[in-house]
Amino acid sequence: xxxxxxxxxxxxxxxxxxxxxxxxxxxxxxxxxxxxxxxxxxxxxxxxxxxxxxxxxxxxxxxxxxxxxxxxxxxxxxxxxxxxxxxxxxxxxxxxxxxxxxxxxxxxxxxxxxxxxxxxxxxxxxxxxxxxxxxxxxxxxxxxxxxxxxxxxxxxxxxxxxxxxxxxxxxxxxxxxxxxxxxxxxxxxxxxxxxxxxxxxxxxxxxxxxxxxxxxxxxxxxxxxxxxxxxxxxxxxxxxxxxxxxxxxxxxxxxxxxxxxxxxxxxxxxxxxxxxxxxxxxxxxxxxxxxxxxxxxxxxxxxxxxxxxxxxxxxxxxxxxxxxxxxxxxxxxxxxxxxxxxxxxxxxxxxxxxxxxxxxxxxxxxxxxxxxxxxxxxxxxxxxxxxxxxxxxxxxxxxxxxxxxxxxxxxxxxxxxxxxxxxxxxxxxxxxxxxxxxxxxxxxxxxxxxxxxxxxxxxxxxxxxxxxxxxxxxxxxxxxxxxxxxxxxxxxxxxxxxxxxxxxxxxxxxxxxxxxxxxxxxxxxxxxxxxxxxxxxxxxxxxxxxxxxxxxxxxxxxxxxxxxxxxxxxxxxxxxxxxxxxxxxxxxxxxxxxxxxxxxxxxxxxxxxxxxxxxxxxxxxxxxxxxxxxxxxxxxxxxxxxxxxxxxxxxxxxxxxxxxxxxxxxxxxxxxxxxxxxxxxxxxxxxxxxxxxxxxxxxxxxxxxxxxxxxxxxxxxxxxxxxxxxx
Amino acid sequence: xxxxxxxxxxxxxxxxxxxxxxxxxxxxxxxxxxxxxxxxxxxxxxxxxxxxxxxxxxxxxxxxxxxxxxxxxxxxxxxxxxxxxxxxxxxxxxxxxxxxxxxxxxxxxxxxxxxxxxxxx
Numbered sequence: 130x131x132x133x134x135x136x137x138x139x140x141x142x143x144x145x146x147x148x149x150x151x152x153x154x155x156x157x158x159x160x161x162x163x164x165x166x167x168x169x170x171x172x173x174x175x176x177x178x179x180x181x182x183x184x185x186x187x188x189x190x191x192x193x194x195x196x197x198x199x200x201x202x203x204x205x206x207x208x209x210x211x212x213x214x215x216x217x218x219x220x221x222x223x224x225x226x227x228x229x230x231x232x233x234x235x236x237x238x239x240x241x242x243x244x245x246x247x248x249x250x251x252x253x254x255x256x257x258x259x260x261x262x263x264x265x266x267x268x269x270x271x272x273x274x275x276x277x278x279x280x281x282x283x284x285x286x287x288x289x290x291x292x293x294x295x296x297x298x299x300x301x302x303x304x305x306x307x308x309x310x311x312x313x314x315x316x317x318x319x320x321x322x323x324x325x326x327x328x329x330x331x332x333x334x335x336x337x338x339x340x341x342x343x344x345x346x347x348x349x350x351x352x353x354x355x356x357x358x359x360x361x362x363x364x365x366x367x368x369x370x371x372x373x374x375x376x377x378x379x380x381x382x383x384x385x386x387x388x389x390x391x392x393x394x395x396x397x398x399x400x401x402x403x404x405x406x407x408x409x410x411x412x413x414x415x416x417x418x419x420x421x422x423x424x425x426x427x428x429x430x431x432x433x434x435x436x437x438x439x440x441x442x443x444x445x446x447x448x449x450x451x452x453x454x455x456x457x458x459x460x461x462x463x464x465x466x467x468x469x470x471x472x473x474x475x476x477x478x479x480x481x482x483x484x485x486x487x488x489x490x491x492x493x494x495x496x497x498x499x500x501x502x503x504x505x506x507x508x509x510x511x512x513x514x515x516x517x518x519x520x521x522x523x524x525x526x527x528x529x530x531x532x533x534x535x536x537x538x539x540x541x542x543x544x545x546x547x548x549x550x551x552x553x554x555x556x557x558x559x560x561x562x563x564x565x566x567x568x569x570x571x572x573x574x575x576x577x578x579x580x581x582x583x584x585x586x587x588x589x590x591x592x593x594x595x596x597x598x599x600x601x602x603x604x605x606x607x608x609x610x611x612x613x614x615x616x617x618x619x620x621x622x623x624x625x626x627x628x629x630x631x632x633x634x635x636x637x638x639x640x641x642x643x644x645x646x647x648x649x650x651x652x653x654x655x656x657x658x659x660x661x662x663x664x665x666x667x668x669x670x671x672x673x674x675x676x677x678x679x680x681x682x683x684x685x686x687x688x689x690x691x692x693x694x695x696x697x698x699x700x701x702x703x704x705x706x707x708x709x710x711x712x713x714x715x716x717x718x719x720x721x722x723x724x725x726x727x728x729x730x731x732x733x734x735x736x737x738x739x740x741x742x743x744x745x746x747x748x749x750x751x752x753x754x755x756x757x758x759x760x761x762x763x764x765x766x767x768x769x770x771x772x773x774x775x776x777x778x779x780x781x782x783x784x785x786x787x788x789x790x791x792x793x794x795x796x797x798x799x800x801x802x803x804x805x806x807x808x809x810x811x812x813x814x815x816x817x818x819x820x821x822x823x824x825x826x827x828x829x830x831x832x833x834x835x836x837x838x839x840x841x842x843x844x845x846x847x848x849x850x851x852x853x854x855x856x
Numbered sequence: 857x858x859x860x861x862x863x864x865x866x867x868x869x870x871x872x873x874x875x876x877x878x879x880x881x882x883x884x885x886x887x888x889x890x891x892x893x894x895x896x897x898x899x900x901x902x903x904x905x906x907x908x909x910x911x912x913x914x915x916x917x918x919x920x921x922x923x924x925x926x927x928x929x930x931x932x933x934x935x936x937x938x939x940x941x942x943x944x945x946x947x948x949x950x951x952x953x954x955x956x957x958x959x960x961x962x963x964x965x966x967x968x969x970x971x972x973x974x975x976x977x
Binding site: 133172 | 866867868869870872873876911912913925931932933934935951954955956957958961962963974975976
């Protein structure tokens with residue numbers, strides 16, 4: 130039974146794959162993304178597990194899979210709505226199914242109480258639960274392993290003893306259309322006992338009128354057998370719907386109808402009768418009794434055996450590949466993972482604090498304590514990376530939906546689009562993945578709707594009619610960068626500028642660089658489409674996309690070349706759980722400025738700082754005037770202005786590329802901090818993105834650089850036209 | 857040369873079991889993973905009998921049978937349906953699609969080989 134053991138191994142491997150598919154499908158259904166394909170795949174996964182389990186007599190598994198399958202079938206045919214409650218039960222059922230598979234594989238038992246509870250829950254979900262369970266019992270009888278009594282252990286000597294039956298059998302044309310044959314039925318009957326056959330060919334028309342696929346013959350048989358009527362019925366199992374059939378037991382063994390004899394005799398008689406009608410065409414008898422031309426078939430099979438072998442070989446390979454160790458997965462509560470990430474984050478901070486204290490205590494670098502601490506730092510960083518990797522997911526799950534979107538938008542706009550994706554395997558934190566879909570969808574729509582030209586315009590410009598949209602993801606300096614590039618016309622700068630002026634977003638005579646003009650499309654309320662199109666319209670502009678990316682701690686930028694196309698680049702943090710920040714002091718408060726926003730820090734000089742009235746100040750940094758924002762005043766920590774000469778200026782850049790200098794009292798240092806949501810623990814505070822807990826247990830607020838700059842800008846009215854134009 | 861049987865089933869387990877049972881019974885076995893694949897495999901082969909599952913992706917057993925029955929070259933090939941569903945409705949649908957007969961899973965090898973013999977010349 131080695132071969133069977135190997136199949137059993139295949140079964141458990143296949144179960145793993147099907148359980149994974151089941152899980153994926155159920156989760157999609159839970160998110161409300163279930164298409165009929167998903168539901169079918171989910172159903173099939175359970176169905177296949179049940180089928181295989183039946184073959185290996187894994188009763189517990191079969192029973193539970195059957196109940197699960199029945200409930201899924203209700204979802205599949207629309208009788209059961211996949212609500213959140215229903216899906217919760219389904220997911221738990223999937224977990225139990227996985228446990229049952231594991232139990233069957235490893236030979237241990239699963240708590241039967243658990244499966245009883247779920248069986249009850251699943252059955253309760255089924256519309257008309259009582260019926261379902263009745264049907265289920267019916268079905269279960271099929272899973273018994275007792276072979277049906279088809280015992281054909283006949284001996285060569287025909288059984289003469291036993292009962293006699295008179296059978297009449299008149300096939301209909303459908304019987305032949307389904308590949309059944311009267312001759313085969315007769316052959317099977319002969320195996321049951323002694324058979325006398327007669328054929329009534331009176332219904333047979335002249336050859337000219339004969340439909341080669343018709344059925345004209347009626348057979349009367351007398352069978353003497355030790356087997357019962359059930360065995361005879363079984364012979365006719367496949368054909369009884371497509372024929373008229375009577376089976377009658379007769380005790381007397383008198384003569385059967387005229388022409389009684391063996392099957393061969395009956396055929397011979399039939400042939401004679403046909404040949405008598407049309408002696409000139411004896412060969413056509415083959416049409417009347419359509420026996421399969423076995424030799425011819427085999428010849429054909431021989432000739433074409435080569436490609437079939439190739440196919441078989443291919444299957445073999447596919448099977449082998451799929452067999453190769455499927456990755457093992459575990460399911461864990463997301464909350465637990467997040468807690469772990471939090472703790473590891475704190476560990477990293479704590480370790481950094483410890484290092485600092487040790488240095489302060491006079492241990493020189495290279496001392497035994499310092500070396501030990503270095504090692505600890507390595508380890509904690511490594512632990513942190515590993516823990517982060519638990520939450521990391523490939524962007525593939527988001528990219529997968531894009532091809533369909535491209536097809537839809539291309540269809541609606543009448544444009545020809547080829548989508549090229551790159552870097553699908555790039556991993557990023559689950560939270561980021563979850564919130565990537567909307568901005569990305571909008572960017573792709575925008576690229577096709579506004580970026581690409583219509584085919585005829587492209588051809589006129591000497592480009593291929595088919596436009597290309599390239600979607601790529603990559604890791605770059607601790608962030609994930611996702612680019613959406615089109616090879617369209619690029620941004621029509623004169624038009625963008627005209628529209629912005631028309632809408633009052635910039636002064637009509639504003640002098641702007643190309644880059645500044647390109648960035649105008651991110652301004653709220655800006656839309657270049659002369660008619661509001663179905664796709665990019667609906668008042669959702671690039672400003673919304675930009676804001677949603679910023680809320681993820683990301684940046685969105687654009688580069689465009691006339692006639693060559695545009696590239697939108699978003700850069701996002703790999704995780705929303707930790708952040709590299711600069712810890713600063715403002716009015717005795719400890720604040721954190723995200724490092725990604727910081728360009729440089731500097732000590733303001735008296736000559737560089739200029740007042741603009743209304744409390745607004747600018748600072749000259751390398752011949753450029755940059756707004757100087759007093760963070761303490763802006764956030765309400767104090768009402769009087771800080772002396773810039775006694776403070777530190779941090780030059781920051783907003784997502785839009787606008788620069789400002791933040792004035793803080795002192796810089797404590799650079800540190801990685803664990804982000805704690807302020808909104809969920811307290812409430813939203815303007816100008817503050819989140820909070821963190823420092824090594825000494827104190828809470829520090831993380832500055833929302835963009836908001837702080839935007840707020841200060843609304844105060845400093847004098848700068849408005851310039852800033853708006855730049856933004 | 858031994859007779860060829862085409863098995864169409866999306867489950868690798870079931871394909872292997874069928875192959876094992878049929879090979880031991882002396883048949884040559886060719887395999888397909890679903891209805892669409894089954895029709896592709898048929899282009900290069902004329903099996904003595906086809907054994908197909910019902911529930912499969914891309915093209916299910918019903919669709920596969922209908923396609924085979926609509927093809928001049930292959931429509932005479934006996935087709936056995938392999939299914940866990942023993943209820944009359946599934947059998948009836950398979951029959952209307954043109955199935956020659958059926959085998960109720962879990963099959964035992966003897967039952968399978970027996971059913972094949974019953975429909976093949």
